[in-house]
Amino acid sequence: MREADGPVRVTAAADQAAVRGAHLGLVLRHLRDHGPRTRARLAAELGLSKATATSLVVELEQRGLVRRGAPARGSVGRPGATVELDGPRVCGIGAEINVDHVATSAVDLAGAVVVEDRRGLDSRRLGPDGVLDELTGMLRHVLDEVAAQDTIPAGITVGVAGLVDTTHDVITVAPNLGWRELPAAARLRDRLGVDAPTIRLDNEATLAAVAEADSADPERRDMLVIYGEVGVGGGIVSDGRPLRGRHGWAAEFGHILVDPQGRPCGCGRRGCWETVIGLHALLDAATDPDDRLRDPSLTLEERLEGIVSRAGLGDTRTLTALETVGTGIGAGAATLVNVLDPEVLVLSGYFAPLEPFLRESVEKRLDADVVAPRLGGTHVAFSTLGPVAAVRGGAAVSLAPVLTDPTLVPRRAGAETGGSR
Template identity: 55%
Template structure:
């Protein structure tokens, strides 16, 4: 992609000069992130912009603290140019997650490096939405304190929620497993955070998990579906390297595909949703009796998964049978999704990724038998390596992506000096 020089566009009566300059700044900053450090001359050649324009853009990125100069370019013919690179400490984004059993936060810098990570167990189903937001704000305040020690404030806070989210309004339309309906989450957060200058956005947790799994530059990860499992089951779609969220942002609710019409009642009120046969609560119900420690609400999510893996490794027949049953149902749903969308990979995330080694063969068997196209249509099954942090990692990635979309969100150093004078 190339963007014309700002004065060329403005002089031709095209796009507004400021808009084109922001687009050029974004293009240049992304190029430094994705293509690595380079000299101004090399950037100009790679982006199809003239050297004067690139020099001006680099100067502005440096003034905003988003880029910095490094060493002299090696192997250059003639006078070597100075390398320009992304300044990781130039901006920060914060991701957060609200789920049934926990709230969490994660702050990253412009280079994607984690600088703060916090998590606390909360039985969100037993609290009113305002109380859950209070718990999250407590965690966010700690994260903001960590950034303050670095002399920074975030550009954006992005919160992932297990439910249908109206992103434009910042509202959780319905979250069956939280018991929420019509919760104006973004507004609540802004109020409790003191109406901050930075952006506050809300998104579906599985969409954010999909963002975290879509590894840039990996052709196998350009078209993926993410099935994110905890108490409930969510999904995310990445098409041609970009998140796909549907007409109103509600795409990816895989957990509420009806796969078993004679089955169990779901938290959404319908019967036989995919969630009812592959959710963590179903696995535990099949594998245990009343009074088993795995059924205790006091046992944390990670501890439950650890115990499931321990029993499976010890050849606990009942646990293995339950895992195989879940795996078959995962495969049945995965086949339906593959027939409809034919992704390059279906990534099992959350608890499904953590225990997936025990039933991946079952999933692949059902996928092969249920997909019309030969060789499962080229779709492969992958297990996430992000554990239960996939959604909050994706939220942090989206938060810092705002800077790459619009570098002018970060003030110039000269602007700050003028404001002080």
């Protein structure tokens, strides 16, 4: 999400260290959003003096966050060197706890994936301790890989399929997992030890929405994200910022009631939207109970590969199931589009790899049920991240403090202090 551009204005009594950190963050975010820039161009675009811009760039170089890039193209006279993000110095770590898998990802400042892993498991059977033990082992592997590359982990953000108290980092209720009032962050800290980075919890669909947002793309500033897994959640992005609601529980789309006489939902009610379009609804419609695609040890990607393969071969049962799910997505999404009027509707999670088999039925139902004409209005996009959106969003959230205040990253050993605060 892009923070407001322009020089930071504060009162005379403000802490100068905080001012310096804020200006450093301004430069760093501008490079992230707009790409390499000369120092002169940075100064002009941010309303800073050339001397201030140079001083800020020097300090960011000392902290290993930016580096000299290629000469500026199209410049008159001697081309000036550009400044660009230096990704490997710091990374954010994301993780996900879901009904049938746990996953991890480390992404550096420039957006490069350092390491990523996903493991299929039956979270309800294992219970909280078993799942947290599994995730702890995966996080230790990530931290070892990051350390081997001399990269500093800025933090760990764990997305959970459920309602999360982000103030206290507690899972309030996760219906599909069967967990309540679980201090998962504290338990992970106990397992990883005192040297572990800061650990926070968030809703996994909210993190997916963060990953789908693009601060440089105006279309992604007013956006509705529907994230499909076993459960269904999502995110509402308005003017570039996620809407979380009073308690941080907004966008629990999966529990919109669509059929009072429908299938039982993990929340205890019947006929919630996720019972119609969630992964288990698709598998129940497309496969028999003993089908290999229902094996809980399979990753989500492996299950979806099987669905795509069968659909591609023209299997009637699979294609019918996909059409039913697509129609269900469109019906529920139409209600949300009518209420929120987003620029774009992004279908993420397990929906994304199934785009060739879902798009037509989704759009057909939207065209029928959206009141306003869709021509020139909301359009449908399928995520390019798909099942990894939540962990990528967690990594982005973990990196956010560095983009706000780069002084959180220490200077490299032996770096000059000229131009610093």
